[in-house]
Amino acid sequence: MNARLRSSLLAPGLAIVFSAVLCAVVLLVSGANPASALGAMIGQVGEGQVAVDIVNSTAIYMLAALAAAIGFQMNLLNIGIEGQYRVGALVAAIVGGAIVLPPVLHWLVILVVAAVAGAAWATLPAILKVTRGVHEVLSTIMMNAIAFGLAAYLIRRDQFGILVGNNVSTEPIADSGQVPGIEIGDRGTVFGLVFLAVVAAAVYGVVMNRTRFGFELKASGLSPTAAAAGGVNAKKMIVVSLLVSGAVAGLVGMPEILGRDHAYTLNFASGYGFAGIGIALLGRNHPVGIAFGSLLWAFLEKAKGALDNEGVPREIATIMQGSIVLSVVVAYEIVKRMELAAEQRRVGQATGTAEPVGEGAAK
Amino acid sequence: MTDTEVDTATDTDAQPVPAVALAGITKRFPGVVANSDVDLTVRAGEVHALCGENGAGKSTLMKILYGMQPPDEGTITVNGEQVRFKSPSDAIATGIGMVHQHFMLADNLTVLENVVLGAENMHGIGKKARARVRELGSAVGLSQDPSTLVERLGVADRQRVEILKVLYRGARIIILDEPTAVLVPQEVDELFDTLRTMRADGYTFLFISHKLDEVRAIADSITVIRRGTTVGTVDPTTVTTRELAEMMVGSELPSPETRTSTVTDKEVLQVEGLVLETPDGRRILDDLDLVVRSGEVLGIAGVEGNGQTELVETLMGIRKAASGRVSLNGRNLTRAGTLTRREAGIGYIPEDRTRHGLLLTEPLWKNRILGYQTRKPTSRGAFLDIAGAREDTRRIVEQFDVRTPGIEVAAASLSGGNQQKLVIGRELSGDPVLLIASHPTRGVDVGAQAAIWDHIRNARAAGLAVLLVSADLDELIGLSDSIKVMLRGKFVADADPATVTPEDLGSAMTGAGVVDESGVLVTETGGTP
Incomplete structure (x- = not known):
């Protein structure tokens, strides 16, 4: 088991070092000092509300990455997380603002609505995939475009939008539907739904490694033919995993809406879905890997502001995000192949190798 | 265009330089020898x-000649010059x-x-x-x-x-x-x-x-x-x-075995009028009837591509039959999915274990769960029983002599024979009533082959019904209690393994066999010598 742990840490470690070196080179070429840039990136964590912001963003990224990872486990590329979480957030905000329920129950209902709406947005690609063979990448990308248009339409003031100051938003959610956060003095407020992300990661880990559903999902991803021979219903798995992925995606907007904005506004953040895909790759679909990947991602995202103040182009952080994902994917593949070859050699030595082929006849 | 020497096939008197000469080619893969001391001489212009x-071993040999894999031993000579290919581009450069x-x-x-x-x-x-x-x-x-x-x-x-x-x-x-x-x-x-x-x-x-x-x-x-x-x-x-x-297919007859029949009259698998069609309506399986009884090994002989693979996959529910009826111990499974069929007691040894039998990158104990994810001892309700799976994998490793340093290694690191023993051990777990075995000893070394035969015989003696598909006629004759010959999706002849020879079977497989009025193959040699 130790060897397994080592190999799973080796690849991302190498990748982060490699991409840090790459960024240092980029910085040097562009005339900046890598050391001071790094200092600014790390130094920012202690300033103002940055640390709390990083924690909050980590939770959001984790949800998005978990949604992506559920698809990845069976080689489904759910590119539609972006649209699913937007639809989930919008529908949940509209429903949440329209009803008043006792506290806790109110926001639980909102969460369920968000998950159902996210799953609903993934339903069409799932059906197209199993009935017509339409590749989920195409259909989910198109659903993203529709989601953006739908959101823009529904938030119009003649639909569900209202004018708040100079911003348009949905009807604000009553106090009973807001999830209280943890205030840390003037450092800011940690969203209460940070714990939702932690719970989701834990549930994901248990489901993937300990349940029949997780086993069938992984088996379908590793070898569709062997899974079919083992009695796994491929079509059912495709539909279920896309819907579950969509449901988790639907929750991505919830920490911000229930913990800070209390409505879906024109300023609703975009891009979490695509970040989630990168982070799921970075974390190798492993819940702990995803947690650290999200933390790193959030850190780099916040570092952009700090780099700006140093006079270093903020795009450096984006380059770093991209190169980390790319090099993790490459490094992991290399390490995996090396490990397998080494294991084959070891097994060969331990069991004694080839026996000659002769004319074997029935005894 | 014809700037090299022009030979016609007719002039065999002269001894020109052969176009290709392979001498003593041997290629080993972990645990199995794919090519052993192969000699092949191809004259120019033939x-x-x-x-x-x-x-x-044809494809391995051709991969060696085409530079896709290096031989472990032996020489390749092209147009009289010894060559050593590192990649197909080297082979192309020499005109192959x-x-x-x-x-x-x-x-x-x-x-x-x-x-x-x-x-x-x-x-x-x-x-x-x-x-x-x-x-x-x-x-x-x-x-x-x-x-x-x-x-x-x-x-x-x-x-x-x-x-x-x-x-x-x-x-x-x-x-x-x-x-x-x-x-x-x-x-x-x-x-x-x-x-x-x-x-x-x-x-x-x-x-x-x-x-x-x-x-x-x-x-x-x-x-x-x-x-x-x-x-x-x-x-x-x-x-x-x-x-x-x-x-x-080899002409040497199986060594005499004590053919104590264990066949009972309890019909385990009943198949009636099974038809499988391609999307354009061509029949791949044409109205097949068969019965396998408890304690019986029914062998299916046939040149590959005559519907055996499809028959097995249809019986496993991987392909959907157009019509016909499949029942196991009287239970109708015609519309059942693969998992239901497995749960009903069908064990399945697929013809290609790496594609259909194993999750190659996963450890052995996870492979034990595949196909058994709903049953004891590998599962409890919706949850997997990981301790149970590990323990039962250890049992298989010991009982079926799977040579491995442990159950945590990936299935891909085992040799073909040991992978196959693991698959067979798994498929004989959980008290199956029927085993569908497709080429159970393909690509495994001789030692593993004999062990696999023994396991199948023991299971048969314990009352298991076995449907055996194999291209190895010795294996088929040696293991089966009765044999059906398949040609173009139909059963064209029945044969009695006690009397039939591989030659008889071979001609029946190509459609040249003679059958009597009850569909039994007429054996010209009239029994085993």
Whole structure:
């Protein structure tokens, strides 16, 4: 088991070092000092509300990455997380603002609505995939475009939008539907739904490694033919995993809406879905890997502001995000192949190798 | 065009330098020897056929000749010069080309573009290339214009484009891997005409096939390979199809076994009127009836590609039958999915364990769960029983002699024989009532083969019903209590393994066998010597 742990840490470690070196080179070429840039990136964590912001963003990224990872486990590329979480957030905000329920129950209902709406947005690609063979990448990308248009339409003031100051938003959610956060003095407020992300990661880990559903999902991803021979219903798995992925995606907007904005506004953040895909790759679909990947991602995202103040182009952080994902994917593949070859050699030595082929006849 | 020596197949008196000579080729994979001391001599300007059942080692040998894999021992000589290929491009440089069974063409490009793709440095991509493609196109009998899109071509023309591709790269020695598998009979005739014309132009062909009639129609000499080694080279004009079949499947009879019949009259598997169709309505399985009883091994003989794979996959619920009825111990399973069938007590040894039997990158104990994810001891309700799976994997490793340092290693790191023992151990777990075994000893070493046979015999003695599909006729005769011969999706004959010989079976498999009025194969040799 130790060897397994080592190999799973080796690849991302190498990748982060490699991409840090790459960024240092980029910085040097562009005339900046890598050391001071790094200092600014790390130094920012202690300033103002940055640390709390990083924690909050980590939770959001984790949800998005978990949604992506559920698809990845069976080689489904759910590119539609972006649209699913937007639809989930919008529908949940509209429903949440329209009803008043006792506290806790109110926001639980909102969460369920968000998950159902996210799953609903993934339903069409799932059906197209199993009935017509339409590749989920195409259909989910198109659903993203529709989601953006739908959101823009529904938030119009003649639909569900209202004018708040100079911003348009949905009807604000009553106090009973807001999830209280943890205030840390003037450092800011940690969203209460940070714990939702932690719970989701834990549930994901248990489901993937300990349940029949997780086993069938992984088996379908590793070898569709062997899974079919083992009695796994491929079509059912495709539909279920896309819907579950969509449901988790639907929750991505919830920490911000229930913990800070209390409505879906024109300023609703975009891009979490695509970040989630990168982070799921970075974390190798492993819940702990995803947690650290999200933390790193959030850190780099916040570092952009700090780099700006140093006079270093903020795009450096984006380059770093991209190169980390790319090099993790490459490094992991290399390490995996090396490990397998080494294991084959070891097994060969331990069991004694080839026996000659002769004319074997029935005894 | 014919700048090298022009030999015709008829002049056999002279001893010119052979186009290809393989001597003592041996190739080992972990735990199994794929080629063992193979010798093959191909004269220049002949069509040389290489025959053998799937898994006999033909493809490994051709991969070695084409530079895809280095041999562990032995030498390759091309046109009298010893060569050592590091990659297919080395092989191409010496004039060897390979046409794969599955076409590798880009549908959305033209014939010209497909041919030139990757060989732009030969004649550019312009006029010269077009002229060359036209010139070679007539040699391979391609009547289409080079600017035709490949998606508009039929299968036979696509194959010509594939041949054109290797000619364009300067090949004089061409390996054809089962070229007739995708063609209808008229197209086969046209292909053979093309090959004869090209042979007259001095090209040399290595023709891989297990269709014996076709091989005899086209080849100038035939080399038979069996269990990784060459059995011999024969002249097609003097050998009969039956003799060839005998060489391919092995003629030595199974050593006498105490044939204490364990067959009971309890019918376990009943299949009636089973029909499987292609999407365009062609029947792959044509109205099949069969019964397997408790304690009985029913063997299915047949040349590969006559519906055995489809029969097994239909019985497992992986393919959906068009009509017919399948029941197990009286329970109707016709509409059941694979999992239900497995839960009802069917164990399944798939013909390709790496694709259908195992999750190669996963540890052995996780592979134990595959197919048993709903049952004890690997599962409890919706949750997996990981401790139970580990413990039972250890039992299998011990009981079935799976040679491995532990149960945490990935399945891919085991040798083929040990992988297969793991699969068999798994499929005999959970008290199955029926075992469907497809080529259970393919690609495994002799030691594992004997062990696997023993396990199947023991399970049969304990009352298991076994449906055995195998290309190894010795295995089939040695293990089965009764044999059905399958040809073009139908059962064409029954045979009694106590009296039938591999030769009899071989001719029945090619449709040449004689059956009496009750459908039983007439054995000319009249029993085992």
